[in-house]
Amino acid sequence: MKLFNMSYPDEIPEAVRRMSEASDAMSGKGMNIEVMVATVGAQIKVLRKQFGLTLDDLSRRSAVSTGLISQVERGKGNPSFATLVQIAHGLEVPVGRLFHLTEQLSPVVRRDERRALDFHNTGATDPDDARYELLTPSLNGALEVIWVETQPGHNTSKTPFRHSGEEFGIVLSGVKDVILDGVRHRLHPGDSITYSCSIPHWYENSGDEPSTSIWVITPPTW
CATH class of the missing domain: 1.10.260.40 (lambda repressor-like DNA-binding domains)
Structure with missing residues (x-):
């Protein structure tokens, strides 16, 4: 000690x-x-x-x-x-x-001051194939907003998520698959999805280019 x-x-x-x-x-x-x-x-x-x-x-x-x-x-x-x-x-x-x-x-989070989140234990095929950054200034609020960038092939199927709360996501670029209780939902730029976090869910970048998306979770999980 x-x-x-x-x-x-x-x-x-x-x-x-x-x-x-x-x-x-x-x-x-x-x-x-x-x-x-x-x-x-x-x-x-x-x-x-x-x-x-x-x-x-x-x-x-x-x-x-x-x-x-x-x-x-x-x-x-x-x-x-x-x-x-x-x-x-x-x-x-x-x-x-x-x-x-x-x-x-401060209520402002500058682009170059975003807090990086370590989600390497999510079951991704490569710990370097995803980037998660906190867009909210505090972890004490009612919302958690995360900027997510994933590379082609990124997959979290080994450790599906299941927790309390509600989740919303919108894809800005590329393709992102959201699998809810075994049902695959493919999202393209501009597509969004909302679901209960109590449903087992995981994610995959099934496209051939990087995917960028924003996710809102309440209450915060981090």
Whole structure:
């Protein structure tokens, strides 16, 4: 298990500065500490997912209980600074990175600032034949909007999806097959599809060129 030095002289001033600036900015907009905690929690969840860590993994690495990490990620409670320091070191990032609050509060997501999502465990034939990018600024909202680019032959049939919520997709270019409970629906540019996520579903690029599409999921799955 990783051991932690709780002094962190180089990191604390920067983190405190970020927290102070974010708090001042939010108070000017009528926001409160609950919003700040929710945003920090969302940042922790994003980093944990990006690094391929489960809650149990991060708990072992940070010496913070799984329950407390889950609570923080959901924006609940009021975690101590020491707890956030431990979580940051479990993620192996500077603690100041958890306080990138002003950027996360912006409603705009620039094209070159989209957050990449790692869906390599979806059963694709090649981990490099698909790209997923988050179009929404936060993972705490009611919607998850994803930009998807797949190469010919991309196929997720090995691990069909099934989860709660509703899903909508529209194809912008190329061809994309959506298979719902064994029924194949072939979508061309401009075609869209809506379905319950509780139906087993998977995807395939059955065309001979890259496919680009946008997917909206509620509630968020990532």
